[in-house]
Amino acid sequence: MATDSLSLFTGLGLSEHKARETLKNEALSAQLQAAAAQAQQVLGPSIDKSTGTLLYNVASRLKDPRRLSFLVGYVTNKKILTDLQLSAALEYLRSHPLDPINTADFEQECGVGVTVTPEQIEEAVEAVIGQHREQLLKERYHFSMGMLMGEARTALKWADGKTIKNEVDMQVLHLLGPKTEADLEKKPKAAKTRPEEKDLKASRTAASNGEEPATSLSLMEQLRGEALRFHKPGENYKTPGYVVTPNTMPLLQQHMEITGGQVRTRFPPEPNGILHIGHAKAINFNFGYAKANNGVCFLRYDDTNPEKEEEKYFTGIRDMVEWLGYKPYKVTHASDYFDQLYAWAVELIQRGHAYVCHQHVEEIKGHNPPPSPWRDRPIEESLLLFEGMKKGKFAEGEATLRMKLVMEDGKMDPVAYRIKYTPHHRTGDKWCIYPTYDYTHCLCDSIEHITHSLCTKEFQARRSSYFWLCNALDVYCPVQWEYGRLNLHYAVVSKRKIIQLVEAGAVRDWDDPRLFTLTALRRRGFPPEAINNFCARVGVTVAQTTMEPHLLEACVREVLNDGAPRAMAVLKPLRVTITNFPSSKAIDVIVPNFPADETKGFHRVPFLPTIYIEHTDFKEEPEKGYKRLVPGQPVGLRHAGYVIDVQNIIKNASGQVTELEVTCSKSDASEKPKAFIHWVSEPLQCEVRIYERLFRHKNPEDPSEVPGGFLSDLNLDSLSVIEDALVDCSVSGAKPFDKFQFERLGYFSVDPDSTERKLVFNRTVTLKEDPGKM
Numbered sequence: 051m052a053t054d055s056l057s058l059f060t061g062l063g064l065s066e067h068k069a070r071e072t073l074k075n076e077a078l079s080a081q082l083q084a085a086a087a088q089a090q091q092v093l094g095p096s097i098d099k100s101t102g103t104l105l106y107n108v109a110s111r112l113k114d115p116r117r118l119s120f121l122v123g124y125v126t127n128k129k130i131l132t133d134l135q136l137s138a139a140l141e142y143l144r145s146h147p148l149d150p151i152n153t154a155d156f157e158q159e160c161g162v163g164v165t166v167t168p169e170q171i172e173e174a175v176e177a178v179i180g181q182h183r184e185q186l187l188k189e190r191y192h193f194s195m196g197m198l199m200g201e202a203r204t205a206l207k208w209a210d211g212k213t214i215k216n217e218v219d220m221q222v223l224h225l226l227g228p229k230t231e232a233d234l235e236k237k238p239k240a241a242k243t244r245p246e247e248k249d250l251k252a253s254r255t256a257a258s259n260g261e262e263p264a265t266s267l268s269l270m271e272q273l274r275g276e277a278l279r280f281h282k283p284g285e286n287y288k289t290p291g292y293v294v295t296p297n298t299m300p301l302l303q304q305h306m307e308i309t310g311g312q313v314r315t316r317f318p319p320e321p322n323g324i325l326h327i328g329h330a331k332a333i334n335f336n337f338g339y340a341k342a343n344n345g346v347c348f349l350r351y352d353d354t355n356p357e358k359e360e361e362k363y364f365t366g367i368r369d370m371v372e373w374l375g376y377k378p379y380k381v382t383h384a385s386d387y388f389d390q391l392y393a394w395a396v397e398l399i400q401r402g403h404a405y406v407c408h409q410h411v412e413e414i415k416g417h418n419p420p421p422s423p424w425r426d427r428p429i430e431e432s433l434l435l436f437e438g439m440k441k442g443k444f445a446e447g448e449a450t451l452r453m454k455l456v457m458e459d460g461k462m463d464p465v466a467y468r469i470k471y472t473p474h475h476r477t478g479d480k481w482c483i484y485p486t487y488d489y490t491h492c493l494c495d496s497i498e499h500i501t502h503s504l505c506t507k508e509f510q511a512r513r514s515s516y517f518w519l520c521n522a523l524d525v526y527c528p529v530q531w532e533y534g535r536l537n538l539h540y541a542v543v544s545k546r547k548i549i550q551l552v553e554a555g556a557v558r559d560w561d562d563p564r565l566f567t568l569t570a571l572r573r574r575g576f577p578p579e580a581i582n583n584f585c586a587r588v589g590v591t592v593a594q595t596t597m598e599p600h601l602l603e604a605c606v607r608e609v610l611n612d613g614a615p616r617a618m619a620v621l622k623p624l625r626v627t628i629t630n631f632p633s634s635k636a637i638d639v640i641v642p643n644f645p646a647d648e649t650k651g652f653h654r655v656p657f658l659p660t661i662y663i664e665h666t667d668f669k670e671e672p673e674k675g676y677k678r679l680v681p682g683q684p685v686g687l688r689h690a691g692y693v694i695d696v697q698n699i700i701k702n703a704s705g706q707v708t709e710l711e712v713t714c715s716k717s718d719a720s721e722k723p724k725a726f727i728h729w730v731s732e733p734l735q736c737e738v739r740i741y742e743r744l745f746r747h748k749n750p751e752d753p754s755e756v757p758g759g760f761l762s763d764l765n766l767d768s769l770s771v772i773e774d775a776l777v778d779c780s781v782s783g784a785k786p787f788d789k790f791q792f793e794r795l796g797y798f799s800v801d802p803d804s805t806e807r808k809l810v811f812n813r814t815v816t817l818k819e820d821p822g823k824m
Contacts, residue, residue: 055079057084061095062102064317078194082109083124092126098288101125107136120151129162134209143445160637161208168213174205175217179225190226191233198222210290212592218536219593226537228597234587269334269586272688273342278590281529283311283501289529301526305499313345314501317371317378318491321351321475322358323545324560325370327602328506328583331536334585337376338502346379348498352491353385354472354484364475369569374578384490385476387497392440392492393484394523395451395466399432403522404466407452414465422452422463435803436467439653442482444469449533453489454521457515464515492516493525500528506535507594536588537596538749541566542760547751556764557744562810564768567600574741574787575799575814576602580609599743603815609799610789610814617689618655618728619777619792619811621738625660625709626729629697631659632714636732641689641780653780657690658731662776667727668710670699677724679710686726691717728793733776737810738817739801763807777809784809791817 059069059082073079085105089097097105104125112118121139124130130139139160143151178201179186187751188194195218202214221361225528272278281289283304285299317336319325325333340347349371353359365692371378384391398404407422414422432451451467460751466489473479492515495503503516510532535740542548543566549559552563563574571581584605588595618641636656646649668679684695698711717723743765750760781790786802796817803812 055083057448058083062086062104062105063099064106078110081112081115081118082106084118088122089126098285099660100131102289104130104136105800107133111136111140112143114143114147117151124160124162130160133305135160135162164208166206166209168217171206171209171213171217172221174209175214175221178205179201179221183225186222186225190822191222191229195219195222198746199445200247216592223593223595228248228595230598230601234601240552252343259801264275269338269341269393269582272586272590273335273339278339278531280502280531283309283313286501286527286529291513291517292527292529293521295521295524297524298527301387301524305526309499309501312344312501313340314348314379314499315340315345315374315504316348316350316495316500318350318352318494319367320355320358321353321360321363321367322355323363323548324366324569326543327538327541327566328536328543328569329370329568330374330568330581331533331585331588332504332506333371333376333532334582335590337371337374337378339502339504340379341376345501347376348380348382348397349378350382350494350498351384352487353383353475353488354490356470356472359475361475363393367570372573373568373572374582382494382498383476384485384494385474387490387550388477388481388485390497391490391493392483394525395485395489396436397434397523398453398466398519398773399429399451401438401522402429402454402497404432404451404453406432406439407450407463408448409450410447411423414463419462425452425454425463439467439469439483440481440508446471451483453515453519455515455518475476488512488515489519492519492528492530493523495528496520496525499526503528503530505530507532507592508535532592534591534594536585537594538566538599538602539596540743540745540750541597542745543752544751547655547760550761554761556761563739564740569776570789573799573801574812575607575610575787575797576606577613577789580606583608607797607817609792612644613793614789614797615650616641616645616793617678617778617790618730619651619736619738619775619778619795619798620662620664620728620733621772621775621795622665623774623776624665624732625667626661626663626694627709627711628659628661628694628714630713637690639690655689655730655778655780656732657687657692661687661729661731662733663727663729665707668707670707678727684723686717686723687714688726688728690729693717693723728795730778733778734782734809736775736777736781737803737808738772738775738798738813739810740772740813742768742770744768775811777811783807789814 054075056066059072060066064072072082082105086097089101089105093101108118108121108125112121116205121143125136125138130136139156142156142159150564175198178198182193182198198218199211199214202218203209203211206214220407252347284302286292286302287294315336317333319329337347339345349368368381368471395404405422405425407424409422413419435449436451438444439451441736446469449469450465452463453466454463456462457464465486467483467485468802469482470484471482474481509530513530513532516530517527537543542551548560548565548567552559557564561569565572568581581602584602587601587605588597636658638654639657640652640699641655642648642652643652663679667685669676670681672683679694679696680698681696684693686693692714694714695773696710696712699707700709700711702708745760745763746765747755747763749755750763756763774804777792784790784800786800786804788800789797791797794817797814798811799814801812803810
């Protein structure tokens with residue numbers, strides 16, 4: 051008997067230890083057994099963990115056993131869903147000990163059936179933020195967002211905490227803008243907490259459920275299943291909003307047999323453009339969540355629009371996924387399933403859930419289009435017309451297949467199939483009708499037995515239609531989860547707008563290093579690890595995030611500082627002749643590849659009587675604070691062990707300094723020069739490209755900031771080309787995408803335009819953040 055009770059209690063979600071402790075308490079054990087038995091009569095032998103937790107709380111906290119059956123009935127019938135409601139119910143029963151119970155009064159006090167609208171949540175959060183606006187602006191993201199959540203939840207007693215959290219995130223982001231580096235720094239600990247502050251601190255902590263992960267956590271740590279509170283494989287039905295049908299459990303059982311309980315995600319790009327920085331978060335989120343939970347991730351091309359798809363996009367997308375360090379479990383295409391999708395569309399019509407419509411695209415645009423006059427046409431008629439669409443009997447736009455449902459954003463009867471007389475990249479002329487995203491996506495997820503369909507937040511309005519379609523066809527239904535899109539200031543990532551930039555000649559192509567496409571970032575020299583680290587630092591957030599580019603650049607510096615070997619280069623050369631050179635031949639100077647870690651090796655550079663230094667490292671007249679080369683103020687040559695001193699200045703006819711004659715002497719530790727400068731001798735002549743921001747304003751697409759449109763906001767000095775830069779010979783033989791730190795100048799990457807005769811370098815980032823960019 052004890053063994054049966056132990057199994058019963060662990061089946062409710064109790065740990066074995068807690069179940070054994072419960073069995074020691076006879077009164078509690080008896081009450082919990084009675085609660086579980088009643089619940090099983092309604093829910094069957096399998097009771098989900100959240101319901102089991104509520105039942106345990108009923109049994110352990112209810113003081114009047116006479117009310118057990120009454121309260122368990124509300125839990126098992128899903129009228130009491132949260133611990134907050136249960137606490138209110140227990141308080142009501144305590145204060146109303148006499149029978150009969152006024153059920154209407156009880157339900158009102160417990161929030162049974164209460165619906166809090168998004169508008170109410172928005173208004174409540176707006177009011178709370180308004181009360182703390184001054185302090186928020188002062189403390190920024192060091193202010194406790196948990197306190198804002200706590201106050202909003204007080205104002206909206208029965209509102210969903212996660213929804214409140216999302217609204218707080220969005221409104222705070224709108225008020226403060228994206229996080230700066232200062233915001234990401236940990237707040238210094240106070241020396242002491244005054245007693246009166248302890249309760250406030252405790253309440254803030256308690257209210258902070260669902261806050262974004264700390265940026266010190268790795269991406270894998272943030273993506274562990276428990277951290278995100280996602281459902282476990284096979285427990286789809288526990289997700290809010292998931293619709294349970296009589297076929298749900300058998301389908302889930304079949305799904306578990308196929309997958310073995312494995313986490314399955316997918317990255318589903320449209321092959322009609324190049325991936326950008328926002329996709330990096332999506333790639334990390336989809337592939338990373340699967341990897342963090344020992345699962346697999348499909349790369350599935352959403353190739354349902356043959357008018358815009360090209361081979362270069364298919365190839366480019368896979369290249370970028372693998373460049374970021376992820377290997378797809380399988381590479382699939384929506385077109386792989388066209389036959390099955392068509393068969394399901396026929397079945398959808400047969401079940402009365404879809405119809406052929408002749409309204410034109412212009413007629414059904416917007417939020418309140420007129421209802422279709424063909425919505426109630428006979429099933430047999432729609433079947434014949436749909437077959438006619440497939441056989442090419444209608445012109446483009448003359449007929450569509452529409453589904454009978456109203457989406458969360460109010461959009462009615464979305465299109466499932468449309469006519470396009472364009473050969474498909476993979477299927478050729480086999481089809482002249484193609485499915486839409488709204489129809490295709492969830493069904494492809496079902497076919498591939500995806501467990502977690504992760505998408506950006508704008509698809510939240512399609513979650514109910516996602517569930518509806520799978521259930522309308524009685525197929526396995528995955529779960530859609532939304533996360534916040536990642537954007538950057540001073541950038542545009544829209545495919546249409548990048549095409550406009552290319553056509554206008556503002557950039558060379560999709561991989562121009564001034565853009566924020568992934569191919570552009572790779573060409574500029576951004577390491578994939580830095581992009582992944584940036585996504586981790588942004589955090590697994592639900593709210594849309596728009597970040598400053600310098601935060602991404604900081605991640606790049608962190609990686610390149612450890613991975614880019616040093617070299618010396620001179621961008622604006624000034625010839626220097628050493629008149630007393632101490633040797634009749636070149637002196638080999640040994641330079642560490644990484645001065646902070648000499649175990650990573652060395653390279654040799656020649657030191658000769660003629661060297662070149664940066665023109666900016668010399669001034670004819672001394673200036674206050676200037677520590678570099680001036681007549682009478684010698685400087686040291688990095689790594690060479692020599693100090694040079696100006697003896698003669700040579701100028702051209704225009705009065706410009708063209709050469710210096712200097713003397714050199716061995717460095718003396720007792721008389722250290724004020725500065726050491728870099729130099730080159732017998733260098734390679736290279737081309738160096740210096741990039742600045744492409745746009746002058748933070749939000750180039752915002753009409754209030756840029757009334758003339760983003761093309762009018764171009765920074766005409768965003769690219770500078772130095773054709774005669776000099777780089778030391780240690781870089782000889784470098785290949786495209788090899789990376790170096792040019793001492794005192796920045797991090798540079800070899801561009802694919804390089805030839806055997808001349809290397810081309812892109813400046814990836816400066817050594818330090820440029821304060822002028824802030």
